[in-house]
Amino acid sequence: MGEDNGELKEYQPLLKDFKEPAQQIKVPSKSLLLAVCAAGIGGTFQYGYNISIINAPTKAVQNFINQTWTERYNTEISTQVLTLLWSTIVSIFTLGGLVGASVGGTLAIRFGRKGTLLFNNTFALLAALFMGLSYPSGTFELLIIGRFLTGVNAGIGICVQALYIGEIAPRALRGAMAMGTSIFITGGILTGQVIGLNELLGKEEYWPILLSTICIPAIIQLLTLPWFPESPRYLLIDRGDDVACKKALMWFHGPDKYHGEKEDIERERVSAIGIKPKKPWELFTDTSLRWQLLTLFIIHTSQQLNGINAIYFYADYVFTQAGIPADKIPYATVGTGACECITALTCGLLIESLGRRALIIGGYSLMSVCCICFTIALTFQESSPWVPYLSMICVFAFILSFGLGPGGVTNILTTELFTQTDRPAAYMIGGSINWIAFFFIGMIFPFIVNGLKQYCFLVFLVICCLVATYIFFVVPETKNKTFLEIQREFRSRKKLIAANGTEGPLLSTPM
Incomplete structure (x- = not known):
């Protein structure tokens, strides 16, 4: 922790000349x-x-x-x-x-x-x-x-x-x-x-x-x-090409509006002076990134193990179990894709007003409710002719909840929780976790279905509840903050733990 404070003090003379941009895009x-x-x-x-x-x-x-x-x-x-x-x-x-x-x-x-x-x-x-x-x-x-x-x-x-x-x-x-x-x-x-x-x-x-x-x-x-153009951050921080960075920013944002973004990138460049892009294994040895890496592991694992890919991999089976006629299943499957596409667009409109925490916690919470309702509907699907269609509604509601929360916010958090020198390695770790979990759920889901029958989605219920709870207590809001500000919030948690000897919730910003 002392080293982290020393690094910040070392660059204070360089940072003091930068002013907050007058306006944001x-x-x-x-x-x-x-x-x-x-x-x-x-x-x-x-x-x-x-x-x-x-x-x-x-x-x-x-x-x-x-x-x-x-x-x-x-x-x-x-x-x-x-x-x-x-x-x-x-x-x-x-x-x-x-x-x-x-x-x-x-x-x-x-x-x-x-x-x-x-x-x-x-x-x-x-x-x-x-x-x-x-x-x-x-x-x-x-x-x-x-x-x-x-x-x-x-x-x-x-x-x-x-x-x-x-x-x-x-x-x-x-x-x-x-x-x-x-x-x-x-x-x-x-x-x-x-x-x-x-x-x-x-x-x-x-x-x-x-x-x-x-x-x-x-x-x-x-x-x-x-x-x-190439990424302006990559051009300036990784390549040291100030001219190309300026041209790229002007191209993306216009000649009158790029100055604020240029200052943000310059701050991050100053903080990364003398630091080379890290390898994945180097992130694991950096104690200042412990909470970011734990968060990365949890959100990427849960994105695959929350049940959404099980629905797409075995859509025909799920709809058959729900009692949907065989000739209607392909169109019901298209409906699930349209549903998630619409919710992704909706999430894009809401994320800057509601923030990341509200959407991802709300998404996992709603998915938990859908798992309960879907299990009940499958249990009583033969009791009435309308119950199978209730099951299908539950599936669509689950997809809506996923699209509004974890489906959109997970990748954004991966970008925001790390700075320029750490981000490529973080994406390699997060991507590897994602694909391993993807393969894992594809392999075990048939066994879960055969063993638990209509109670199979209770497994995903537990996962959704645990992830929502973790995010509520650990992950700060990242909306409208620079990457350095987000990094400092995680470091402030480390200082709090060292001072108190406890791991209290990281709620330094409102949800």
């Missing part, structure tokens, strides 16, 4: 909005899109594997081997995502945020090529390679897009702009669900085209993102 410029769109279409949009499009061609791909196996070995494939191959095609995406998240931060430091996003499209294009060629070549192994590459693309995209958007956004709009990450994830999910309908590319003969459509967002980003 309240409305994003057209250039800033377009930059968010250019980054998102080839970033987190691909993550959401690849989660959803794999559901539609399930039977078609399994038939292709069976046919290929028969032609090769003159015998039909066993059910166990077919299930194993299909499970590998689906789950290898998470392994690729883990690899992408593990290298995304390093690539962002070396090649820049924009440069890494552009390079990342190589994986999407190769994946589209492999999956498109799998059927004419009669090689189902290409599907496994293609899905792995789409996972790498998604892992890098989630990490680096959030870095880019969080760093180009002005302080007063950082939350709303960072919601672009969640908006494009939900937009990708919805787009994949719609394109996977039988009326479009959901028919059996179209599955190679459906899986190859991931090249379209990649091409769009390659054509649009080069027209936008």
Whole structure:
């Protein structure tokens, strides 16, 4: 703690000449909005899109594997081997995502945020090529390679897009702009669900085209993102290029409004003098980041283990259990995607007025209520013909609650809890946790369902309650604060613990 005080005192002479900006940017410029769109279409949009499009061609791909196996070995494939191959095609995406998240931060430091996003499209294009060629070549192994590459693309995209958007956004709009990450994830999910309908590319003969459509967002980003500047924070703090930073700020915010943002970045640059970007393992040895890392672990783990991905992975099963007719299930699934997309947009409008804490605590609290209601509805679903539809309402309410809270706020907090030198490593850690938890829930959810039946969502109820409680007592409000101010709030907790010997709640700012 003494070292932290010494660092702050050391730079006080440099910081005293900086004044608070006269005014903050309240409305994003057209250039800033377009930059968010250019980054998102080839970033987190691909993550959401690849989660959803794999559901539609399930039977078609399994038939292709069976046919290929028969032609090769003159015998039909066993059910166990077919299930194993299909499970590998689906789950290898998470392994690729883990690899992408593990290298995304390093690539962002070396090649820049924009440069890494552009390079990342190589994986999407190769994946589209492999999956498109799998059927004419009669090689189902290409599907496994293609899905792995789409996972790498998604892992890098989630990490680096959030870095880019969080760093180009002005302080007063950082939350709303960072919601672009969640908006494009939900937009990708919805787009994949719609394109996977039988009326479009959901028919059996179209599955190679459906899986190859991931090249379209990649091409769009390659054509649009080069027209936008690199992250100003990266240019000044990591590269030391003051001229390029100034040009980028003027491009994003206009020649008359960029001065306040320039001063914020300059303060952060001064605090980072002599400090190189940290590696992930170096964050774990820094005791001043203990609470940030614990928060990072909890919010990213709970984002996957709260039940939302279980609904998307096993949407057909959930709606069947709820009593929805089989011919209505694809449209009900599209409805869930539309629901989450709308709530992500709504969260983007509310986050700067209500703050991060209110939304994420409220979201997890509402999800807890939905888990209880859904369990009750499933228990009594045969008692009346309207109860199954009540179950479906509970599912939609759960998705609404997720979109308004943890779905949008989690990635924003990852950006805001760390400074420039720590942020890439933090995203690598958070992304890795996310993908491991993603794989974990995909593996254990069927066992939870088989073992607990209608009480399966009680597991997610416990998780939602615990996370809401942790955030209430530990995480401060970060709205409209600089990254250095947020860092000082966490340091003030460390001083409080050292002085009192207790770990009281960190409620230095109102919810």
